[in-house]
Amino acid sequence: MSRLSLGKRLVLAAPYLWISAFFIAPMALIFKISLSQPVEARPPYEPLFSLADGPSLWQEKLQRLGFETYRALLDDPLYIDSYLSSLTIAAISTLLTLVVAYPFALAIARSPRYLRPLLLGLAMAPFWTSFLIRVYAWIALLKDEGIINHVLMALHVIDAPLGLYATNTAVVIGIVYSYLPFMLLPLYSALEGQDPSLREAAADLGASPAQVFCRVTLPLSRRGVFAGCLLVFIPAVGEFVIPDLLGGSETLMIGRTLWNEFFSNRDWPMSSAVAVLLLALLIVPLLIAERLRLRAEGEA
Amino acid sequence: MLALPRLLMLLFGYIFLYGPIAILVAMSFNASKLVTVWGGFSTRWYAALLDDNAMLQAAEVSLEAAALSASLATLLGLCAAVSLARFGSFRTRTLFFSALYAPLALPEVVLGLALLSAFVAFGLNRGFITLVIGHATFTMCYATVALLAALRGCDPAQEEAAMDLGATPLQAFVLVVLPAIAPALASAFLMAFALSLDDLVIASFTTGPGATTLPMRIYSQVRLGVTPQVNAISSLLLAFVGAMLILSALILRKRENRT
Numbered sequence: 001m002s003r004l005s006l007g008k009r010l011v012l013a014a015p016y017l018w019i020s021a022f023f024i025a026p027m028a029l030i031f032k033i034s035l036s037q038p039v040e041a042r043p044p045y046e047p048l049f050s051l052a053d054g055p056s057l058w059q060e061k062l063q064r065l066g067f068e069t070y071r072a073l074l075d076d077p078l079y080i081d082s083y084l085s086s087l088t089i090a091a092i093s094t095l096l097t098l099v100v101a102y103p104f105a106l107a108i109a110r111s112p113r114y115l116r117p118l119l120l121g122l123a124m125a126p127f128w129t130s131f132l133i134r135v136y137a138w139i140a141l142l143k144d145e146g147i148i149n150h151v152l153m154a155l156h157v158i159d160a161p162l163g164l165y166a167t168n169t170a171v172v173i174g175i176v177y178s179y180l181p182f183m184l185l186p187l188y189s190a191l192e193g194q195d196p197s198l199r200e201a202a203a204d205l206g207a208s209p210a211q212v213f214c215r216v217t218l219p220l221s222r223r224g225v226f227a228g229c230l231l232v233f234i235p236a237v238g239e240f241v242i243p244d245l246l247g248g249s250e251t252l253m254i255g256r257t258l259w260n261e262f263f264s265n266r267d268w269p270m271s272s273a274v275a276v277l278l279l280a281l282l283i284v285p286l287l288i289a290e291r292l293r294l295r296a297e298g299e300a
Numbered sequence: 301m302l303a304l305p306r307l308l309m310l311l312f313g314y315i316f317l318y319g320p321i322a323i324l325v326a327m328s329f330n331a332s333k334l335v336t337v338w339g340g341f342s343t344r345w346y347a348a349l350l351d352d353n354a355m356l357q358a359a360e361v362s363l364e365a366a367a368l369s370a371s372l373a374t375l376l377g378l379c380a381a382v383s384l385a386r387f388g389s390f391r392t393r394t395l396f397f398s399a400l401y402a403p404l405a406l407p408e409v410v411l412g413l414a415l416l417s418a419f420v421a422f423g424l425n426r427g428f429i430t431l432v433i434g435h436a437t438f439t440m441c442y443a444t445v446a447l448l449a450a451l452r453g454c455d456p457a458q459e460e461a462a463m464d465l466g467a468t469p470l471q472a473f474v475l476v477v478l479p480a481i482a483p484a485l486a487s488a489f490l491m492a493f494a495l496s497l498d499d500l501v502i503a504s505f506t507t508g509p510g511a512t513t514l515p516m517r518i519y520s521q522v523r524l525g526v527t528p529q530v531n532a533i534s535s536l537l538l539a540f541v542g543a544m545l546i547l548s549a550l551i552l553r554k555r556e557n558r559t
Contacts, residue, residue: 007469008387012396015380015440019399021422022437026414029421100316107309119310126317128545130498132515133534137320140327140335140526147323150336180317238407240501245522255409262413263504272417275410286405293401 034069034272069273079274082257083281089168089243089253090236093175097183097232098225100176105187105224106217109194120188127181135174135245142170142246166248174242179235183228190224191217230289238278254278321538328531335526345532355533358517362497365428365513369435370492376436377443377488382473384444385451403441411438412505419506426508434506435499439492446491446552450484451477483551490548494541 004012073079108119126134141147144161152158164170194217202212240255247253254274262271328346332339349355380400384393403411415434416426424430454477462472478485500515507513514537521530 004387004390008383011379012383012387012390015376015383015400015444016396018376018437018440019380019396022415022418022433023403023411024399026418029417030410030414033417100313103309104313107306107313110306111310122314123317125542125546126321128549129321129542130515130534130538132498132500132518133324133538134321136518136522136526136530136534137324139522140323140531141320143335143526146335177316177320234405235407238409240407240409255407258409258413268417271413275413278407278410282405282407289405290398290401 030272030275033268034276035066036269037066037068069269070277073270073273073277078252079254079257079277082252082254083277085168085252086237086254087281089171089175089251090233090239093172093179093236094229094233096172097176097179098229101180101183101187101228102225104180105184105191109188109191116192120184123184124181131178132241134178135242138170138174138177138246139165142173165246166251168247168251170246170248171243171251171253174246175232175236175239178242179232182231182235186224186227186231187221188224190221194220227289227292230285230292234282234285234289237282254281324531325535325538328528328535330528333528345528346536348529349532349536352529354512355514355517358512358514361428361431361511362514365431365435365503365511366493366496369432369439369496370489372432372436373440373443373492374485374489376440377447377492378485380440380444381447381451384448386456400441400444403438404445408438408499408501409505412502415502416505426506428507428511431503431507431511431513434502435496438499438502439495442495443488443492446488447481447484450481454480487548487551490544490551494544494548497544498537498541 104123108116108123111119139146142165143149144163144165146165148164149158149161153161164173198216198220199212202216203209207215238255239253240259243251243253243256244259247256255278258271258274258278261267261274327335329341329343330337330339331342331344380396383390384397384400412434415430415437419426419430419433424433458476458480459469459472462476463469467475498515499513500519503513503516507516514533518530518533518537521527
């Protein structure tokens with residue numbers, strides 16, 4: 001540990017103070033608010049501590065500090081259902097994304113070397129545009145009077161609209177579409193780096209193409225699979241835009257529940273408690289992702 | 301992989317990725333109001349945008365907020381990246397490092413709620429200023445990541461050589477390091493600008509009356525249904541955000557190819 005010079009300290013102070021004031025303090029604050037009682041005031045929660053109170057009032061307030069909000073949260077099936085449904089939708093979407101992305105990544109990785117950067121760039125480009133608009137674009141496709149139903153009915157594949165819009169299926173489609181690049185990139189890196197002579201050796205020793213895939217290609221790409229799944233699963237659990245635009249009224253996802261709790265019910269302690277529990281839910285996958293990232297960057 | 305299945309897979313993949321976007325853009329040029337009827341090519345929905353004052357005002361708010369917050373984010377990100385790349389270890393470095401990376405992984409609703417709670421606790425009225433602060437906070441994390449990678453890619457020996465030749469640390473930084481990472485700075489700014497322009501969730505929490513952003517405006521219209529006019533503004537936003545992010549990626553790629 002070295003002491004920094006004055007100039008260096010000033011450089012460090014600007015981002016440090018900013019991130020403390022607008023990230024670390026706010027995160028501590030929502031934890032605090034989740035422990036207080038809702039009141040009809042501005043801000044609409046009872047402040048736990050303030051400097052003006054003095055020690056005797058602090059002690060009194062400390063005793064009022066409580067887990068009532070969390071108890072109410074656990075008693076109300078709405079929240080439990082939202083959590084479970086978020087996890088289920090995120091898990092199904094992650095698996096489906098993997099199923100779509102794997103052959104896609106493989107196809108790019110096995111293309112001629114000079115074409116690969118172009119093909120990968122083309123696959124990543126939609127990711128580099130407006131997220132909101134890419135989700136919105138699916139409404140016109142999925143609606144009963146939308147393109148997919150129109151085409152399928154014109155081709156006499158179906159007689160009645162599929163009724164995809166405003167369902168959990170639409171949400172899953174939206175997540176697979178939006179997060180495909182997150183899955184594609186780690187898969188591609190894992191597949192592109194594989195030595196082709198390993199597959200040739202397996203084939204020479206009598207393995208069928210399916211066996212080569214299952215026993216050489218797939219096991220060697222497991223790091224990419226793991227990283228891709230984490231990168232899709234984590235944001236999918238807390239997603240708000242996709243369930244709100246593509247989901248129906250019965251689509252429960254925790255990000256949307258939090259939003260409604262806050263913007264419609266104005267219940268600050270409850271929305272804070274939901275946020276804290278959402279973080280608790282994500283902490284394990286987040287820590288694993290963090291370790292992977294640190295290892296990749298050589299920070300640890 | 302055999303040639304034919306590979307080509308089919310690529311074809312399917314690109315149709316899946318580009319189809320929805322292409323249809324949206326095509327519909328914005330459709331003279332007919334119906335999604336499934338082609339009424340001929342028309343730019344009437346784009347012309348109608350010019351009369352939509354609320355939408356124009358929202359676009360102005362969004363552009364101003366994006367320019368301000370991206371400038372702040374690039375500056376703060378540069379200070380953070382320099383501290384992490386050049387200052388060795390200092391007390392609470394790990395906390396600082398984690399706090400810079402955490403907002404990248406957190407759900408936006410959580411970050412938005414936390415920021416809003418803090419603004420209320422600090423006594424800041426919600427509006428344009430809080431919107432800029434909110435956007436600067438989450439985009440500075442992306443800027444830090446990009447700039448940290450650039451700084452790690454340039455050899456500290458060059459700065460040391462400059463200082464051996466009599467430059468002060470500040471001169472060495474301005475004359476040697478800054479030109480070397482200029483592409484990364486431009487790239488970080490463009491990325492922060494595009495992310496701010498596209499953000500709905502954090503803006504909804506942090507902004508106040510009088511500072512409605514373009515995504516918020518589009519979102520409130522979308523909830524009422526798909527209209528050709530929303531398709532037109534969406535296509536514009538898509539093109540604008542896309543151009544910035546692709547430019548940002550290309551600038552970085554060029555730098556990597558050179559080194």
